[in-house]
Amino acid sequence: MNIAVLSGKGGTGKTFISVNLSEVAGNSTYIDCDVEEPNGHLFFKPTNITRNSIYVNIPEVDNNICTGCKKCVGFCKFNALAYTNKVLVFEDVCHSCGGCSIICPANAITEKKKEIGIVEKGISNNVSVISGIMNIGEVSGVPIIKESLKYIDNNNYNIIDCPPGSSCIVMDSIKDADYCILVAEPTIFGSHNLNMVYDLVKLFNKPHGVVLNKYTDKNNPIEEFCNEKNINILEKIYFDKSIGNLNSNGEIVSRVNDKYKELFSSLLEKVTKEVWHAEITNP
Amino acid sequence: MQKLLILSGKGGTGKTTIASSFVKLSEDKVFADCDVDAPNLHLVIDDLSKSITKDYYGMDKSYIHSDICISCGKCFDNCRFDAIVKKEDSYKIDTYSCEGCGVCELVCPVNAAKLQPDIAGRLDLYTEDKVFSTAELKMGSGTSGKLVTKVKERLNMPITRGKLAIIDGSPGIGCPVIASITGVDMVLVVAEPSISGITDMKRIVETSYKFGIKTAICINKYDVNIDKSQEIEYFCKNNEIPMIGKLPFDRNAIKAINIGKTIVDIDCEIGEKVKDVFNQAIKILNT
Numbered sequence: 233m234n235i236a237v238l239s240g241k242g243g244t245g246k247t248f249i250s251v252n253l254s255e256v257a258g259n260s261t262y263i264d265c266d267v268e269e270p271n272g273h274l275f276f277k278p279t280n281i282t283r284n285s286i287y288v289n290i291p292e293v294d295n296n297i298c299t300g301c302k303k304c305v306g307f308c309k310f311n312a313l314a315y316t317n318k319v320l321v322f323e324d325v326c327h328s329c330g331g332c333s334i335i336c337p338a339n340a341i342t343e344k345k346k347e348i349g350i351v352e353k354g355i356s357n358n359v360s361v362i363s364g365i366m367n368i369g370e371v372s373g374v375p376i377i378k379e380s381l382k383y384i385d386n387n388n389y390n391i392i393d394c395p396p397g398s399s400c401i402v403m404d405s406i407k408d409a410d411y412c413i414l415v416a417e418p419t420i421f422g423s424h425n426l427n428m429v430y431d432l433v434k435l436f437n438k439p440h441g442v443v444l445n446k447y448t449d450k451n452n453p454i455e456e457f458c459n460e461k462n463i464n465i466l467e468k469i470y471f472d473k474s475i476g477n478l479n480s481n482g483e484i485v486s487r488v489n490d491k492y493k494e495l496f497s498s499l500l501e502k503v504t505k506e507v508w509h510a511e512i513t514n515p
Numbered sequence: 516m517q518k519l520l521i522l523s524g525k526g527g528t529g530k531t532t533i534a535s536s537f538v539k540l541s542e543d544k545v546f547a548d549c550d551v552d553a554p555n556l557h558l559v560i561d562d563l564s565k566s567i568t569k570d571y572y573g574m575d576k577s578y579i580h581s582d583i584c585i586s587c588g589k590c591f592d593n594c595r596f597d598a599i600v601k602k603e604d605s606y607k608i609d610t611y612s613c614e615g616c617g618v619c620e621l622v623c624p625v626n627a628a629k630l631q632p633d634i635a636g637r638l639d640l641y642t643e644d645k646v647f648s649t650a651e652l653k654m655g656s657g658t659s660g661k662l663v664t665k666v667k668e669r670l671n672m673p674i675t676r677g678k679l680a681i682i683d684g685s686p687g688i689g690c691p692v693i694a695s696i697t698g699v700d701m702v703l704v705v706a707e708p709s710i711s712g713i714t715d716m717k718r719i720v721e722t723s724y725k726f727g728i729k730t731a732i733c734i735n736k737y738d739v740n741i742d743k744s745q746e747i748e749y750f751c752k753n754n755e756i757p758m759i760g761k762l763p764f765d766r767n768a769i770k771a772i773n774i775g776k777t778i779v780d781i782d783c784e785i786g787e788k789v790k791d792v793f794n795q796a797i798k799i800l801n802t
Contacts, residue, residue: 241686309617368722399655
């Protein structure tokens with residue numbers, strides 16, 4: 233079962249919730265798709281780490297063959313190629329579409345591999361910890377996310393910690409999800425951002441529910457929003473300074489505190505039931 | 516016009532809270548929100564006039580004309596982004612995956628695949644009294660870096676006056692952030708005293724250094740974890756980065772935001788402290 237954890241924005245507690253869900257799920261795989269700022273491994277502190285480099289193809293021009301026709305420069309929609317007496321390749325903006333090597337009439341362009349990041353795999357208790365890490369200065373983490381998601385184990389719980397927002401990179405992360413947990417914090421920023429990911433899960437027609445993080449009883453704009461739109465509130469996690477402290481020191485709260493162990497186990501159970509229910513009513 | 520950009524490496528650290536109070540404190544009232552994926556600054560800036568709205572066209576996207584398509588599958592074989600979907604015997608574009616590279620158009624033997632303009636979002640510019648440039652990217656669009664550049668360009672329109680622009684940056688270290696950083700005069704990094712906050716801060720400082728831009732750091736919610744706050748201070752000292760303030764955790768901040776105000780609009784501890792951070796930032800900007 234694949235559970236994606238999303239939020240309209242960073243800082244709402246996606247990693248906190250994903251890490252703890254993976255922890256209480258026991259034999260599970262935690263996949264950190266926030267490749268720009270992967271943080272889950274800071275909590276799991278995984279061991280037995282193996283690393284896979286992720287490559288994309290970028291053009292390599294043989295200037296002895298190049299006739300200077302500039303067709304490649306004209307074709308490239310990303311301005312990754314330029315011509316001043318020879319073809320220059322700007323690797324950082326290349327999207328690796330391969331078009332330049334197809335269009336070149338002299339066959340002067342071949343492709344070479346370039347590393348854009350790594351996928352790290354490790355283990356922490358019974359949790360397989362997968363982290364995609366993008367190199368600084370790269371254009372897109374999508375190939376790293378795709379590679380990270382290959383570690384999904386269909387016999388187990390897979391918790392996918394998504395990148396923030398609702399951009400294309402998030403869509404790649406939730407494609408395989410059976411359920412989406414939307415995490416929101418109780419501010420008007422929070423409800424504005426929640427609205428954006430809510431539209432996203434509706435578009436993909438994914439079963440979903442909201443976890444209210446840093447909850448306070450007093451006028452909570454998110455709770456109003458959920459009631460208005462009829463969105464299922466799965467759990468309310470009250471604002472608790474002691475969690476803040478454990479969390480900021482990189483501790484997994486449900487490992488050290490029974491109350492939270494129970495809370496996350498119950499959350500996992502609710503989500504599991506929802507997925508079963510969705511499968512029965514919508515096979 | 517000098518541009519002060521507020522970044523954090525990650526969302527939720529308080530970028531918008533600090534940026535909005537800087538806007539209040541700055542005399543010029545020229546500002547932009549570069550978090551085009553989830554812009555929030557407009558929620559706490561009151562009495563905005565009507566904006567000048569413009570469609571934002573991102574990369575063109577491909578379209579396959581089914582009446583011309585001969586289902587040869589060449590587009591499918593050559594697309595690197597899994598954007599061509601095979602449905603029974605015909606091919607379609609998954610516009611969310613399409614990056615607009617034009618390879619399908621290039622390889623199609625019958626000209627059935629064609630790139631077409633695609634509205635990827637909306638740009639807003641407020642010009643009365645305050646000058647505020649912002650935008651919103653359509654869900655699932657991927658060219659946020661380009662849109663960020665447009666948001667900043669609109670600050671340079673002739674209508675803009677003032678010496679200082681405050682820019683609320685986008686989270687992360689990817690292309691929208693790089694687009695945010697390009698051409699600014701100073702970066703203020705808002706750091707959070709936590710194990711993840713510190714990792715993110717280091718990544719963003721490294722990015723900002725690559726551009727050779729003046730960089731300062733302030734800690735938000737420093738008292739949530741005093742040890743981690745000290746760690747940030749050591750980092751600043753060791754790397755000779757000016758550390759220009761420690762803002763306390765203050766529930767009044769949430770209160771202010773939820774009534775659509777900035778933290779300097781209400782009487783609270785963090786509001787007072789942020790004034791000092793602003794003054795120090797301006798000092799660094801001017802040296």
